[in-house]
Amino acid sequence: MNFLNEVSSLFPSAVSLASGRPSDRFFDRLNPQVLLNAVNVYQNDSVGGHGGAHGWAHLLQYGRTAGIINELVAQQVQCDEGVPASADRVLITSGCQEAVALCLPALCPEPSDVLLVCNPTYIGAIGAAKATGVAAAALSNSEPCLADAIELAVLQLRQKSQQARAIYLIPDFDNPTGRVLDADERRNILQVCARHRLVVLEDNAYGLFRYDGDPVPPMAALDEVGSVIYLSTFSKTISPALRVGAASLPDTMFGDAAARRSLWEDLVRRKSFVTVNTSQIAQAIVAGLLIQNGGRLGDWIRPALDWYRENRDIMLCELDSVFSPFSDQIRWSRPSGGFFLTLDLPFRFGADCADECARRDHVIVTPLSFFALDNSQDCRIRLAFSAVTPEQIRTSVTGLGHYVARRLEQKLLRLRDGGARG
CATH class of the missing domain: 3.40.640.10 (Type I PLP-dependent aspartate aminotransferase-like (Major domain))
Structure with missing residues (x-):
């Protein structure tokens, strides 16, 4: 969390999909x-x-x-x-x-x-x-x-x-x-x-x-x-x-x-x-x-619940749109509730990748390796949709798509170079 907070402070213009917190928009009721x-x-x-x-x-x-x-x-x-x-x-x-x-x-x-x-x-x-x-x-x-x-x-x-x-x-x-x-x-x-x-x-x-x-x-x-x-x-x-x-x-x-x-x-x-x-x-x-x-608390949370559901749906729609060209390599979950979904990638995504993604593509995501006790989660990330707006979701998923496309292109070039040398 200290790392993600530091990344957020270094790149304030980046949209954060890292924070699994409630939306501030409902705090005016308090x-x-x-x-x-x-x-x-x-x-x-x-x-x-x-x-x-x-x-x-x-x-x-x-x-x-x-x-x-x-x-x-x-x-x-x-x-x-x-x-x-x-x-x-x-x-x-x-x-x-x-x-x-x-x-x-x-x-x-x-x-x-x-x-x-x-x-x-x-x-x-x-x-x-x-x-x-x-x-x-x-x-x-x-x-x-x-x-x-x-x-x-x-x-x-x-x-x-x-x-x-x-x-x-x-x-x-x-x-x-x-x-x-x-x-x-x-x-x-x-x-x-x-x-x-x-x-x-x-x-x-x-x-x-x-x-x-x-x-x-x-x-x-x-x-x-x-x-x-x-x-x-x-x-x-x-x-x-x-x-x-x-x-x-x-x-x-x-x-x-x-x-x-x-x-x-x-x-x-x-x-x-x-x-x-x-x-x-x-x-x-x-x-x-x-x-x-x-x-x-069912009635009290209803406005927030409806907002989070809409955010989830928008994120899933954007993921379908942005990552459809990579559907054979990338998978994502479709949660029935809560604040998070996960994205499985065909490459490792660690702290250095989170830094690059924030710096170049203006989106902050959480490596799932932060939540793991071994290296089994190194190719997965968590996306939180609760604390962002629909427009931020669209912008950030597009930015994430640019990052993923660049990584896949780099991977393909390495494979081609390796084959040429071989």
Whole structure:
């Protein structure tokens, strides 16, 4: 991310398809008066119970480490996402990133404990593992299904006297690939995880942004044994700057209610050492907006969802137009939701290529190698369509097409020169 930020600053005229953030165009709905009103709604609501001057003092003071809007967050994930959450099992965090960083060392306390991840996966999960001293192992992409890859990884780690303790997954509109796991895949994964007592960290930052097809139940809703910790965030649905997320624990951990309570207490204790508590003013804003929207966010995000769907469609149309001459060499995904799609190229695309593409063709894209634990993703890039305008999409895909055409021509010339010398 530091590299991409640096590229953006060096080439300010380049269109960035690198940032998977929400569009700024909807932030005017969160003007100062709206934010203040949301806080007042929370204060005056029976859930808050802290009206008037006492309420402001309460919000400005240190607060409960586990959070003050747990009931509302539990209601929201139940209503919007079908997750069977309850307030006593919800930990409010400073964004989903903190939730990941708290869970990893709690679930993997021993040096031999390992976190399993897809390859590629969200770089924040890999970074959190490194920051907390937790070893991460990539699942094999050669297995026919993810459940088989998990089974293989568990057995291989045991042969090295290591133990897989947790797996990080984004089942809905994965970052960076945009992939969705269907219901059968989720159930098969849960069966493997239950058999090996492997905790699933289910990150669902993009789940509400579905553009096509029917929603798939979250793994936490399919969980029958208590193996899934559900990670949610308001960064994509309301605003990243609020830094409000949550970890919702199951009723039991593999059937053990005491184990769940112990894990809960451990997570709260760890949070008290790191951030003390999540900003209570930010929590109050989220709570007020939830109250005003009946505990749901479906209607609130509708304008953004429609905008992102249109952006996705425009990008797919432009890719079809620009890259049709190279259809035998280049492929791209067609995501049914989320903020990203991927492009497979017939050549390696790394940091130097991203720099050249920004400098010469005025478009910034993300190498998928940034999200990988090996070199298997070196010929792939991620394109984010959420934070740009339709015109920027058209301009940037055209620029990317120029870059790709130039690289393919250079490759052809090298092959011809090599043949001539031979």
